[in-house]
Amino acid sequence: MLPPNKGNEQTLLVGGIVPFTTLDYPEHLSAVVFCHGCCWHCPYCHNQEIIDINKPVKYAPSWESVINFLSQRQGLLDAVVFSGGEPLLQPAVKSAIKQVKDMGFKVALHTNGHNPQMLAEVLPDISWIGLDIKTVFSEYYKAVSKDPSFWDKIKSQNFGKAVEKSLDTILKAGTDFECRTTLDPRVVSKDELKRIAKTLSEKGVKTYAIQEYRKTDESPEQPSNEEISSFFTDAELLAEIKPLFPHFIIRRAR
Numbered sequence: 001m002l003p004p005n006k007g008n009e010q011t012l013l014v015g016g017i018v019p020f021t022t023l024d025y026p027e028h029l030s031a032v033v034f035c036h037g038c039c040w041h042c043p044y045c046h047n048q049e050i051i052d053i054n055k056p057v058k059y060a061p062s063w064e065s066v067i068n069f070l071s072q073r074q075g076l077l078d079a080v081v082f083s084g085g086e087p088l089l090q091p092a093v094k095s096a097i098k099q100v101k102d103m104g105f106k107v108a109l110h111t112n113g114h115n116p117q118m119l120a121e122v123l124p125d126i127s128w129i130g131l132d133i134k135t136v137f138s139e140y141y142k143a144v145s146k147d148p149s150f151w152d153k154i155k156s157q158n159f160g161k162a163v164e165k166s167l168d169t170i171l172k173a174g175t176d177f178e179c180r181t182t183l184d185p186r187v188v189s190k191d192e193l194k195r196i197a198k199t200l201s202e203k204g205v206k207t208y209a210i211q212e213y214r215k216t217d218e219s220p221e222q223p224s225n226e227e228i229s230s231f232f233t234d235a236e237l238l239a240e241i242k243p244l245f246p247h248f249i250i251r252r253a254r
């Protein structure tokens with residue numbers, strides 16, 4: 001499922017930028033750089049317009065213009081968050097991270113965990129990571145393609161194993177991080193959520209966030225509002241998961 005074009009080694013392809021926010025790296029005033037391209041097609045993706053790296057993004061800033069912007073924010077912003085899309089799809093993200101760190105910013109990373117090798121390479125320069133855990137590791141093929149006719153073809157690629165390796169790599173390095181799961185009922189069931197939480201807790205994850213799915217459109221394929229909120233109104237479910245983590249975060253859609 002990896003798109004053929006991964007950009008080049010030198011220049012990061014950017015899909016967009018948020019000049020400042022405190023939401024994407026907890027307790028830090030940050031700029032968010034949305035990297036162009038993703039290797040997956042999750043049904044709940046809110047960044048559909050930037051996930052095909054072969055498709056130009058309207059009004060996408062160049063990496064050079066991002067650096068120019070950041071040079072005017074030195075001393076004003078704490079950090080730069082590399083988000084996506086999937087930042088670790090493009091080899092150029094490695095030099096981009098170093099460049100930003102050399103400018104004096106902390107660097108945070110949002111990743112889907114598909115590339116544990118590249119993650120290990122950039123990890124020494126990263127202060128905080130948001131790692132997506134889409135569903136139980138053995139069922140990842142259902143989460144990363146919205147077309148069920150692909151599932152049999154991609155099952156053997158074992159995406160969940162790569163994500164688990166990414167998680168183990170972060171835990172071993174001791175980098176500050178959170179795991180988070182977006183609760184789209186098409187991707188994760190309540191039973192699967194319990195299993196995810198148990199696995200993460202057993203591995204030593206300290207911060208786990210569950211995030212409410214915001215519908216991308218009003219088509220009939222979308223889950224109902226009741227299905228979406230049922231994760232958050234199920235007191236028994238929450239009471240089972242919450243004690244597993246020192247920090248358990250519930251993010252409702254705004």
Ligand code: SF4
Pocket residue numbers: 038039040041042044045046047051084085086112
């Ligand atoms: S991994 Fe993230 S960016 Fe990629 S398709 Fe899924 S939700 Fe979208």
